[in-house]
Amino acid sequence: MAGSGEIILAHGIWNFMLHSKSFVPTQIGVYGPTLTGKTTLDRQLTTYGEVKEIDLKNRTHHKKGWLGRYKLPNPTKKRISSEGLTKTIVSRDIGGHQEYYSTWLRDMINRNVSTVVVVIDHRHLLDPNNLENQAALGYLVESLANKTRPKGLTIKGWLRARKYAPQRLILVANKADEWLTDETFPMWEKGLIARHPIFDVFRNHLYKLQAMHIPVYIDAMSARYAWNVQDAIIKGMKI
């Protein structure tokens, strides 16, 4: 007959098997042009709740190391959950100025990122001449299509670069508190947010990702006010 100790042990193993998947960290890369809310999102995922407004002067910048390459902050682990599913993700907060675009690639390939999250906002709706959002996604898509090898790869990353592709891409339009209106909110509720005009300028790049067999998940969020943040990422990770 099994003693109570064995039962407790078996229970522990069973529990571990049930939940172990949620502890295997998923490497996530968060990129997007400056001021879209990447640092806000990083803080939202580490602290939850409303994030204090970040001063516009307080952009994310990186210092150069002795080789002349930008030094990146260490990746950090975050636990996120939605609809009963919990996952551990690993990401780091990189700046969105154009000078950092190639460090996005370096980060993505070196960490073998499986989920790329591209954070954009509504600036192209406010000013049709502002192409920053399109340029940022375009850079990533073109680089993936051309198998670009950025500078500063580790040996493993360098070997990986030619065959690297993320398993999925999440395109998230942040600051929904500003652009999602009472008229368009039902689109989101019905799961049709991908048809919102805010995503129109990205369609060609999205088709290109399709052609590369990289699935894309599209959603809206408000990183500052904690609306649809963890849900969007977890739903995106399911595709």
Ligand SMILES: Nc1nc2c(ncn2[C@@H]2O[C@H](COP(=O)(O)OP(=O)(O)OP(=O)(O)O)[C@@H](O)[C@H]2O)c(=O)[nH]1
């Ligand atoms: N209204 C609104 N503002 C937001 C939201 N998320 C971020 N912001 C604001 O947008 C501005 C830029 O946010 P950051 O998180 O610093 O942007 P970033 O993408 O890290 O910018 P870089 O570090 O330059 O790449 C800040 O003033 C934030 O408070 C949001 O969901 N809604």
Ligand SMILES: [Mg+2]
């Ligand atoms: Mg930042």
